[in-house]
Amino acid sequence: MAKRGNPAISRAHALPSYSRKNSSRVQTIGIRLLFFTFLFILWQTLFALKIWNEMLFPGPLEVITTAVAVLQDGSMATAVLASLKRLITGYGISVAVGIPLGLIMGRNRLIDETFGTLALGLQALPSICWLPLAILWFGLNEIAICFVVIMGSVMAISLAVRDGVRGLSPLLLRAARVLGADGASFYIHVLFPAALPSVVTGARLGWSFAWRSLMAAELLYGTVGLGSTLSMGRELHDMGLVVATMLIIIAIGLIADRLLFGGMDTLIRARWGTER
Amino acid sequence: MAELKLTAVSKSFNTQAGVITALSCVDLTIKEGEFLCVVGPSGCGKSTLLNLIAGLEFPDQGRLLLDDSEITGPAADRVLIFQEPALFPWLSVIDNVAFGLKMQGGAKQHRTARAMELLDLVHLSAFRSSWIHQLSGGMRQRVALARALALEPAVLLMDEPFAALDAQTRDMLHEELEMLWQKTGKTIVFITHNVREAVRLGTRVLLMSADSGKFVKEYPINLPRNRHLEDVELVKIASVIRDDLKEVVATASGRKGCPNG
Numbered sequence: 216m217a218k219r220g221n222p223a224i225s226r227a228h229a230l231p232s233y234s235r236k237n238s239s240r241v242q243t244i245g246i247r248l249l250f251f252t253f254l255f256i257l258w259q260t261l262f263a264l265k266i267w268n269e270m271l272f273p274g275p276l277e278v279i280t281t282a283v284a285v286l287q288d289g290s291m292a293t294a295v296l297a298s299l300k301r302l303i304t305g306y307g308i309s310v311a312v313g314i315p316l317g318l319i320m321g322r323n324r325l326i327d328e329t330f331g332t333l334a335l336g337l338q339a340l341p342s343i344c345w346l347p348l349a350i351l352w353f354g355l356n357e358i359a360i361c362f363v364v365i366m367g368s369v370m371a372i373s374l375a376v377r378d379g380v381r382g383l384s385p386l387l388l389r390a391a392r393v394l395g396a397d398g399a400s401f402y403i404h405v406l407f408p409a410a411l412p413s414v415v416t417g418a419r420l421g422w423s424f425a426w427r428s429l430m431a432a433e434l435l436y437g438t439v440g441l442g443s444t445l446s447m448g449r450e451l452h453d454m455g456l457v458v459a460t461m462l463i464i465i466a467i468g469l470i471a472d473r474l475l476f477g478g479m480d481t482l483i484r485a486r487w488g489t490e491r
Numbered sequence: 492m493a494e495l496k497l498t499a500v501s502k503s504f505n506t507q508a509g510v511i512t513a514l515s516c517v518d519l520t521i522k523e524g525e526f527l528c529v530v531g532p533s534g535c536g537k538s539t540l541l542n543l544i545a546g547l548e549f550p551d552q553g554r555l556l557l558d559d560s561e562i563t564g565p566a567a568d569r570v571l572i573f574q575e576p577a578l579f580p581w582l583s584v585i586d587n588v589a590f591g592l593k594m595q596g597g598a599k600q601h602r603t604a605r606a607m608e609l610l611d612l613v614h615l616s617a618f619r620s621s622w623i624h625q626l627s628g629g630m631r632q633r634v635a636l637a638r639a640l641a642l643e644p645a646v647l648l649m650d651e652p653f654a655a656l657d658a659q660t661r662d663m664l665h666e667e668l669e670m671l672w673q674k675t676g677k678t679i680v681f682i683t684h685n686v687r688e689a690v691r692l693g694t695r696v697l698l699m700s701a702d703s704g705k706f707v708k709e710y711p712i713n714l715p716r717n718r719h720l721e722d723v724e725l726v727k728i729a730s731v732i733r734d735d736l737k738e739v740v741a742t743a744s745g746r747k748g749c750p751n752g
Contacts, residue, residue, distance in 0.1 A: 228721070310517050313600025354582075358629070384571055384575075384577070386577045387577050387579070389547060389571075389573075389577070390571075390573065390577035390578075390635075391579075391590075392547065392565050393545060393547070393565050393570055393571045393734055394590055394591040394594060394638065394639075394642065395565070395566075395567055395591055395594035395642070396590075396593060397565075400594060404594070405579075405592075407580040408579070409579070409580075409581065411581060412612070484624050485622065486580055486581050486620075486623075486624075487580045487581075487624060488622070488623075490626070
């Protein structure tokens with residue numbers, strides 16, 4: 216019997232061999248490396264030509280020197296930690312509210328037609344527009360910033376999860392009911408894991424929305440943080456600091472995306488199969 | 492004991508094409524250990540019968556009893572298997588099989604042991620840690636069977652479970668299902684549009700009309716086990732039923748032409 220089953224398994228192995236995969240990977244990395252080296256040289260050349268004022272267009276070396284300096288004196292670390300703390304608080308709340316809300320919206324018509332429509336409408340409002348109200352409501356403090364972050368990401372998360380639940384095969388859900396899943400255990404053991412691919416998509420989208428909202432809020436409201444480091448750089452005419460901060464913001468965004476969601480992607484691909 | 496009794500059961504649906512009668516005043520008793528096969532044209536209400544017994548839908552009129560207690564919803568004593576295996580892609584094969592037991596709140600150790608037994612029964616123990624997408628269609632349907640059997644249902648409800656499989660795999664699964672049924676003595680209600688399959692498996696075959704929601708004919712099948720699809724007697728009975736089925740379809744399409752339809 217096991218023999219008869221084997222073709223299915225060996226088909227899965229009949230993918231391109233690892234060595235071929237690896238060599239094409241090396242090639243891709245090589246092309247990227249070349250491209251970015253080219254950009255770097257172009258930047259340095261433009262700077263060396265002195266077309267623009269040095270105050271407006273910093274050279275790569277100046278940016279690197281500033282970056283090293285602020286990383287060493289700890290001022291960047293303080294800013295990064297302050298921003299990450301707000302991000303994690305706001306985003307954490309968004310996930311904790313957005314996922315269950317999305318699951319319920321996907322199942323319950325009434326909730327979807329009320330909260331779902333509201334979420335869709337609010338989605339059209341850039342979250343930074345909440346800042347004036349938030350400052351009036353909560354004062355000029357951390358809660359106001361967290362609120363903006365939450366409003367920036369919770370809708371995206373819940374709507375993505377809702378769409379995921381809606382797209383589930385009705386047969387799968389009936390099978391679960393036949394096997395005795397109901398009430399809370401239906402949500403925990405069936406709906407949530409079944410919608411996991413969409414949950415991850417939503418969480419990922421929410422993460423990048425939260426990051427953007429936070430930077431916007433910090434730029435407008437000066438306190439310790441990456442956004443305010445940018446404002447400070449502008450006020451001090453320290454373009455090296457501005458560009459260095461921008462690069463650090465990019466780096467954090469990329470690293471966090473990899474760390475948080477890379478593993479989830481692998482898990483989903485392994486379980487659902489590559490064809491999805 | 493596991494005797495199913497349907498008395499005067501009616502069920503109809505409102506669709507865009509008008510009211511469709513799936514079941515109309517159906518009386519039916521399914522004895523313990525019986526392997527009942529229901530054949531009929533597609534869309535005649537065969538699946539509705541199973542959904543009602545499974546407790547996923549409720550009758551407009553009439554009563555459904557399992558051992559004298561009313562069916563009020565899905566329960567572990569009646570498990571439904573679909574044409575698509577409907578397995579859970581986020582769980583491994585063994586966790587799929589153990590899912591029902593987990594919902595019942597059984598101890599982890601017991602669940603795993605029981606799931607292993609059932610995987611042995613369907614000859615898939617080597618694939619216990621595989622993901623669903625790694626299995627072939629026939630293997631998936633066997634996992635679905637094991638997952639249903641894990642709950643030790645009194646009644647196994649099967650809705651065209653082998654319709655999407657190739658002939659060779661289907662043959663093999665017929666054999667396995669027959670063996671399982673002989674071993675466990677479960678009551679099985681099996682829906683199919685394949686007449687030969689019905690005769691191959693059933694102790695009784697019921698023929699359903701195309702659009703009146705009634706059973707029109709009943710055929711006891713007393714052929715010896717184990718049967719084969721090519722058995723001469725089997726083919727003979729199947730051809731009789733197939734002729735009746737053709738007639739059922741013909742009268743239905745004739746009726747559709749009638750303005751009072």
